[in-house]
Amino acid sequence: MVLDSLAKSLREALKRINRSSLVDDRLVEEIVKEMQRALLMADVDVALTLEITNNVEKRAKEEPVPKNSNPRNHLIKIIYEELLKILGKPREFHVKPATIMLVGLYGQGKTTSAGKIAKFYMKHGYKVVLIAADTQRLGAYEQLEQVASSVGASFFGIYGEKDSRKVVREGIEKFKEWDVKIVDTSGRNAIDESLAREISEINEISRPSEVILILDASTGQQAGKQAKAFNDSVKITGVFITKLDGTAKGGGALSAVASTGAPILFIGTGEHMDDMEYFNPARFLSRLLGMGDFETLMAAAKDFQKGMDEESLEKMVQGKFTLKEMYDVWDQMNKPGLFKKLFESLPMAPGGIRKDIDDKFFDESENKLKKYKVIMDSMTYYEMENPEEIKGSRVERIANGSGYTTSDVKELLRDYKRVKDMVKNIKGNRKILSLMKKQFKSGNLPEDLANMPQ
Numbered sequence: 001m002v003l004d005s006l007a008k009s010l011r012e013a014l015k016r017i018n019r020s021s022l023v024d025d026r027l028v029e030e031i032v033k034e035m036q037r038a039l040l041m042a043d044v045d046v047a048l049t050l051e052i053t054n055n056v057e058k059r060a061k062e063e064p065v066p067k068n069s070n071p072r073n074h075l076i077k078i079i080y081e082e083l084l085k086i087l088g089k090p091r092e093f094h095v096k097p098a099t100i101m102l103v104g105l106y107g108q109g110k111t112t113s114a115g116k117i118a119k120f121y122m123k124h125g126y127k128v129v130l131i132a133a134d135t136q137r138l139g140a141y142e143q144l145e146q147v148a149s150s151v152g153a154s155f156f157g158i159y160g161e162k163d164s165r166k167v168v169r170e171g172i173e174k175f176k177e178w179d180v181k182i183v184d185t186s187g188r189n190a191i192d193e194s195l196a197r198e199i200s201e202i203n204e205i206s207r208p209s210e211v212i213l214i215l216d217a218s219t220g221q222q223a224g225k226q227a228k229a230f231n232d233s234v235k236i237t238g239v240f241i242t243k244l245d246g247t248a249k250g251g252g253a254l255s256a257v258a259s260t261g262a263p264i265l266f267i268g269t270g271e272h273m274d275d276m277e278y279f280n281p282a283r284f285l286s287r288l289l290g291m292g293d294f295e296t297l298m299a300a301a302k303d304f305q306k307g308m309d310e311e312s313l314e315k316m317v318q319g320k321f322t323l324k325e326m327y328d329v330w331d332q333m334n335k336p337g338l339f340k341k342l343f344e345s346l347p348m349a350p351g352g353i354r355k356d357i358d359d360k361f362f363d364e365s366e367n368k369l370k371k372y373k374v375i376m377d378s379m380t381y382y383e384m385e386n387p388e389e390i391k392g393s394r395v396e397r398i399a400n401g402s403g404y405t406t407s408d409v410k411e412l413l414r415d416y417k418r419v420k421d422m423v424k425n426i427k428g429n430r431k432i433l434s435l436m437k438k439q440f441k442s443g444n445l446p447e448d449l450a451n452m453p454q
Helices: 004-019 025-041 046-062 073-083 110-124 140-151 162-174 193-206 217-231 250-259 281-288 292-306 310-317 324-335 338-344 360-376 380-387 394-402 405-428 430-438
Strands: 098-103 128-133 154-156 180-185 210-216 238-242 264-268 276-278
Touching: 004 025, 004 073, 004 281, 025 046, 025 073, 046 073, 073 140, 098 110, 098 193, 098 281, 110 140, 110 180, 110 238, 128 140, 128 162, 128 193, 140 154, 154 162, 162 180, 162 193, 162 281, 180 193, 193 217, 210 250, 217 238, 217 250, 217 394, 238 250, 238 338, 250 264, 324 360, 324 380, 324 405, 360 394, 360 405, 394 405
Parallel strands: 098 180, 098 210, 128 154, 128 180, 210 238, 238 264
Antiparallel strands: 264 276
């Protein structure tokens, strides 16, 4: 979970509000103290933390509760609105043909981010080329070439060339017909005169439509100073904050960058090339507080749907569900991060549809899915289609073939029966399943689903 410690602390504060029978000054003061501790631990600036929490306390004590609300919901609304202020305003980002220049210091994750942005555009059907303009760092050429290969993008570089301007000029010319050209520039340990001059010259040559600053979330409050320094050298159009999943300082980086007025465009949420998302402050904060994120849930559902076998989907529509369909479902759930993304996009209880859950739950669940897939790989096609026949000697043979125990095989069959019963229960709502099948080939969830009540 992104900013896991901050999220847990803030969610606990909201749960406490929901459990309280009375919202009085004492409760407000205690909640404010909990917020201060949580924000400071996430490396948010002290002055900014005090400004936010003082605003929460003042508004909670002085603002009248609207007629269509209650004291608990009003306090939560105030907290949400004040926290939203530190994340800045969203910047509309149009996915269209573009030249994108990436800038940043050493070790911030520019090359990996280049691959993530390339994959992001390729998912929208664009031809992408990565241009290796980092001629200073040893191994930069090979690393970007490997990243380009891993995501299926084109690559351009001149091995051994020290003039980054020449590389960019030739790359832009050679791939002028490509939709998206991503220029990975050199870094330094700190922004100095030579780096400022180099990126300024590359900016003149490439004339990018986007200049994206790459910042590691662990930079913390220093992120604001870096953003200002780069913006003074070459006007940045947006910021990509990397490694937000693995640092307690992410709150400092997010708030510091937002305070400069530089819009945060993307955040990196993991190691995989798919672990990047467009930054929408309101949606990000809603997920952080456990309020859910319906748009992200729908996007994750689309990813899940795209990988489903059409025959399996047809059987689900008809109310049939064998181990073959179960295998397809679990195979999709096992995609990196998808299982977690689906659950984190749901609202937490109370008032939601899930309990607040931690990383241990996801680790245990994903390990179980992997185990079940291995067990099912040891089954025959007949057994997958007729799971009720798996008894006695068949259970022993499957266990021996998979390397697991007969208890593990029986556990799988019990879980299969539970899921089958659940599918049987939703069989009555054939409209949803039929709509999913109808839209299967386009890879889009129907509007009827997207507009369902949250």
